[in-house]
Amino acid sequence: MTLYVWGYLQEYEKERDDILDAVDSVFRSGQLVLGRSVRKFEAAFAEYHGLAHCVGVDNGTDAIVLGLQSVGVGPGDEVITVSNTAAPTILAIDSVGATPVFVDVHPDTYLMDVAQVEAAITERTRCLLPVHLYGQCVDMAPLKALADKHGLVIFEDCAQAHGARHHGTIAGSMGRAAAFSFYPTKVLGAYGDGGAVITDDAEVESRLRRLRYYGMKDQYYVVETPGHNSRLDEVHAEILSRKLTRLDGYLADRRAVADRYAEALADTEIVLPTVAPGNDHVYYVYVVRHPQRDRIIEALKAYDISLNISYPWPVHTMTGFAHLGYPTGAFPVTEAAAKEIFSLPMYPSLSIQDQEKVIDALRRVLASL
Structure with missing residues (x-):
């Protein structure tokens, strides 16, 4: 049998009974979209990161797209990040109408070289997007100092860093908001696509909830601002809730x-x-x-x-x-x-x-x- 980099098949065999029970519990609940399981997972994932809010979406790319929109990034803005990342990071920036601006990485960690960031800042720069790549964090203290100095927002890409910490602070809690992917291969993975944005900012959270649900807030069919159809599935949320405890x-x-x-x-x-x-x-x-x-x-x-x-x-x-x-x-x-x-x-x-x-x-x- 071929040995692969990813081990979700082995994980499934080990956790099969609990995963199938999670699926059955959702199907029997009758709540298949934005129900109890999503609310439970959102609360638990926010608490795990010591933050007030989590909004589940349908994949990690949308987590970046909706997250960037929720912190005010849009057409004409520049977002500084790295080229050594998965293409979806950059596709998400492009999707909101912003322009990705790259800096190089450290030769030892392959993470953003923060020392190069200030030279890349222009009057159009709106956001610094560190990618916590391969499972460890970008050097955040100097990046936050630059953000404060130039009035920029930090949005973290944590798709590969569930549970990683930087000087004791957990990834995803060091900027205005952060995106996660729950693709099956991730450190915390679902059994299909899934994503989330976490934040301590109530205004950002409110925007996110509208954006993931067509731009609607309190009443179905009433669009307050153009949004998306991007909802974390109940089945994946239930599985993720159980896996989060592990x-x-x-x-x-x-x-x-x-x-x-x-x-x-x-x-x-x-x-x-x-x-x-x-x-x-x-x-x-x-x-x-x-x-x-x-x-x-x-x-x-x-x-x-x-x-x-x-x-x-x-x-x-x-x-x-x-x-x-x-x-x-x-x-x-x-x-x-x-x-x-x-x-x-x-x-x-x-x-x-x-x-x-x-x-x-x-x-x-x-x-x-």
Whole structure:
């Protein structure tokens, strides 16, 4: 059987009874859209982050779209972020009519290089969008100082950082609002699409609730402002509520997997993940680096191991974003990393036996290069 980077099939086998019970409980409730399960999950997810509000939406991309709109980002604005991210981050910025402006990343963590942000700020800049990538947080103190200095809003992309902390503060609670994805592969994943925005700002929360429901507030069919049809499903909300109680356990298991990789591969030429100072990494993916990345990935297929690259194509190099005007070479750290990084299998239910299979196969392949 092929061993993949993601382990949601193994998770399902382990948690099957509870997941099926969650589905049955929703179907029997008769509340299939924006019912009790969504309200329960929203309250629990907000409380987990120490915030007042959570608004569930239908996917992580919409969480960014609606979130940006709710904090006042729109046509003509600029949003500073990174090119080393999933394309949906940038598609969401484009969707609200704003322009993404990129800065490069740190060569060790692949996170936003905050030292480059101020030079990218213009009179059109409205928002700073840090992507807490791979499971750890951007350096937020200097970013918040820049936001305060220039009167900008911070909107966090936490799609890969459920439960991550930065100097003790949980990801998603360090800006005006934050977006999460609950895609099945995420640290906290549903069994389909799902997303949410969290905030302490009651005005932002009110806008979000209108935006996700056509722009309506109190009365169906009365649109107060143009909105979307973007609602977190009751079934996914019920599953997420139950999984949220196990989230800290998932994080502990992921860190144990990371520790075993670090110990077993420390004497190889593989570049292992660097944890930034003050960060509690949750290892959404275990990103390593090697100049012969493609040969390694291909060779591991003979051992029934299929690996993933996050991300092989920086967003600014994609033809769909050519209109932004960034030439190849604009962000050398991002572009160099994209040619060498790849992810080893990382999920809570990864057995020690399967992890040892990966480690042994990887060492064999490295020895053959």
